[in-house]
Amino acid sequence: MALQAARRAVEHRTRLADLFPWTKSPLVIGAPMRVFSGPAMAVAIARAGGLGFIGPGETAATSAVDLAEAGKLLNEKPLPTSVAGKASLSASSAGLLPVGVGFQVWNGNLASAVDAVSTHRPCAVWLFAPRDGQPQIDDWTAQLRAASPGTQVWVQVGTLREAVEAASTADALVLQGAEAGGHGRTSDGIGLITLLPEVADTLGETGPPLIGAGGIADGRGAVAALGLGAAGIALGTRFLAATEARINPAYQAEVVRASDGAAHTGRTHLYNHLRGTFGWPPQFSPRGLLNQSWADQEAGVSFDELKVRHDAAVKQGGTAAWGPEGRTATYASASVGLVRSVDGAGEIVEQLHKEIDGIRGLL
């Protein structure tokens, strides 16, 4: 089974390379992180031969604004006409923007998403976190496909059950391991090293391409995911430390500073609530760095008092907000200790490819 899955992953890599002809195989993907993954980062990733997703914005209208900005950046400086020896456009990608866009389904606005996608025609959309499971994903998929034929619809899932449900409609499945930063499964998630191969075996010949996500920060994690049956690799936390990320410098510095994700990250809704975000479906919760708000909560401080301290810290900014003594949300992966420098998003993609090639050569 393992060899069959590996062969399928290789076929799927070819399929992805045909669909996204400006990319280098294996496909390196910038995950759509809410607000942090903006158009500049998605375009920088595309220029380096990867696929960058724009994250959901502050409001439903932001996706269209961000996609328009990506289009403008690409008009001003088009992608190289040839990447990795291939023409950067093909019949299948003609007329599509070489960046993707992510939508959070539980509180997303489908009408705005349809508008943004039909106007700007991204090459792919990435759906995540339905409140009501697969029927809601099916609804979004059908409407987005009708709005922009040719746009690939990817669905991020974190369990075998979700993968099986989404497999027949998604053009690709992003398998999110429990290591991932940001929101993931609250209690039924599992590490990528077991999720990926079991999904690959269960879906078999007819399954869509599988993308590995969660805890991948360099070429070692990428090669591991490819070996497990991934056709491509998606990274979030590593791109928080990209020069193009839309992130507060103190948040970014904390991602670079922090280590030992097992000890220093955890899943909790505390930071959502401190920031005034309520209503996430209970099956999802975010992984982030545990700071002073967490310590105070553990020590019995009331939520109202935590909120007062949080708001004052955010007002102050810097290490009062983000850092070991900080108080606000610093969502990041279990792999945070592997993120050690701020680099251009394009350099991150190029470095990954170099490491993937080098490590494969040694195995």
Ligand SMILES: Cc1cc2nc3c(=O)[nH]c(=O)nc-3n(C[C@H](O)[C@H](O)[C@H](O)COP(=O)(O)O)c2cc1C
């Ligand atoms: C700060 C942050 C914000 C995120 N926001 C989103 C989001 O809005 N939508 C989404 O589908 N995934 C989001 N994710 C999860 C990513 O899609 C992906 O699963 C994760 O980053 C992969 O794990 P990694 O962080 O270890 O690379 C976010 C992740 C992080 C770290």
